[in-house]
Amino acid sequence: MTRTRRSSGQTLALLRGLLDRPRKWRHGYDLSLDTGLPSGTLYPILVRLADRGLLESKWEPAPDPGRPPRHLYRLTAQGGAYARSELAADELRELDAPQGSRA
Amino acid sequence: MNGDTTLARRVAATLVRAAAAWLEPTRRGQWGRAMRAELDHIDGDYEALRWACGCALAAITLRRTDMDMGTLRVSRFVLALEMALCFVPLTLGWFDVMFGMSGVAWLDVDTVERYYLGTTEGVTVLTMILVWAVTGLVGPLGLIVAAGHIALGRALRHGWLIALLIAGPIAGGAVYLAANSIMGSEWSIERLGFYVLFVAVPLAGALHLRYLGRTQPADRLSAA
Numbered sequence A: 001m002t003r004t005r006r007s008s009g010q011t012l013a014l015l016r017g018l019l020d021r022p023r024k025w026r027h028g029y030d031l032s033l034d035t036g037l038p039s040g041t042l043y044p045i046l047v048r049l050a051d052r053g054l055l056e057s058k059w060e061p062a063p064d065p066g067r068p069p070r071h072l073y074r075l076t077a078q079g080g081a082y083a084r085s086e087l088a089a090d091e092l093r094e095l096d097a098p099q100g101s102r103a
Numbered sequence B: 001m002n003g004d005t006t007l008a009r010r011v012a013a014t015l016v017r018a019a020a021a022w023l024e025p026t027r028r029g030q031w032g033r034a035m036r037a038e039l040d041h042i043d044g045d046y047e048a049l050r051w052a053c054g055c056a057l058a059a060i061t062l063r064r065t066d067m068d069m070g071t072l073r074v075s076r077f078v079l080a081l082e083m084a085l086c087f088v089p090l091t092l093g094w095f096d097v098m099f100g101m102s103g104v105a106w107l108d109v110d111t112v113e114r115y116y117l118g119t120t121e122g123v124t125v126l127t128m129i130l131v132w133a134v135t136g137l138v139g140p141l142g143l144i145v146a147a148g149h150i151a152l153g154r155a156l157r158h159g160w161l162i163a164l165l166i167a168g169p170i171a172g173g174a175v176y177l178a179a180n181s182i183m184g185s186e187w188s189i190e191r192l193g194f195y196v197l198f199v200a201v202p203l204a205g206a207l208h209l210r211y212l213g214r215t216q217p218a219d220r221l222s223a224a
Helices: A009-020 A028-035 A039-051 A077-096 B007-023 B029-039 B045-066 B076-099 B109-116 B120-135 B138-152 B159-183 B189-215
Strands: A055-060 A070-075
Touching: A009 A028, A009 A039, A009 A070, A009 A077, A028 A039, A028 A070, A028 B029, A039 A055, A039 A070, A039 B029, A039 B045, A070 A077, A070 B029, B007 B029, B007 B045, B029 B045, B076 B120, B076 B138, B076 B189, B109 B120, B120 B159, B138 B159, B138 B189, B159 B189
Parallel strands: none
Antiparallel strands: A055 A070
């Protein structure tokens, strides 16, 4: 079934953040700082994207002894295409929206 | 990271530990570990606390959405809450019908003849009381079956018990509807509440128990 539901503003913000440097692996906290999304919003979106095969993740070896390994994320090729199409659709909606209704 | 021993940092560490532990048994376990690991890389104590609060919320969200809604399988905790919601109101209602001021337990021939048998309304009310004294048994019975399912892993497999749990609220609701029609009662929000609490909700609980009993192996609970 084709998914027609539009992405939320928070998802778009995260997609924008991830697409900013698409091949770079990002930490959750860095993404939170970049996008302004709190962890309570960020992680459920990351999980959803990963479930749909739009996000890949890996564990980074611990940078220092005594610190735990960190989880890294970046968009898959499919995720990159999805992000671009969602952001383009959002821009179109912004252009189509009446002046008064824009945020 | 600084101030490892500040109260904010300790609370934050406890919160992310709890969030990770809550997600660990699920297929989202690595996400809990990921959130926990990030905390060690956040410098400000209050920023860490803010992060941890968000992680706790995320864990709740993920755990909730991780329930396999397609198969109606929920955790034991959620099932316990659901079953209490489904059967406690009916149990209380049944208790009132049985042992309340005009309860069945206190009825005698003289009372029945004097107050109920003289008029159509009286007979209707008496019929309704007696029917609910029987069908309301679904409340305590449902609680017992649910407790067995949740605590002991006993699935609901007896056909007659399933039929009773499902038929009880339906029969009670039908009698209540008929009684209100006979007495010409107008529709009210109280009646809607009655149908929801004493018919729809117990019926939903019974159907869920039936579903769980039919879809899980006898030696293993579906509930996590």
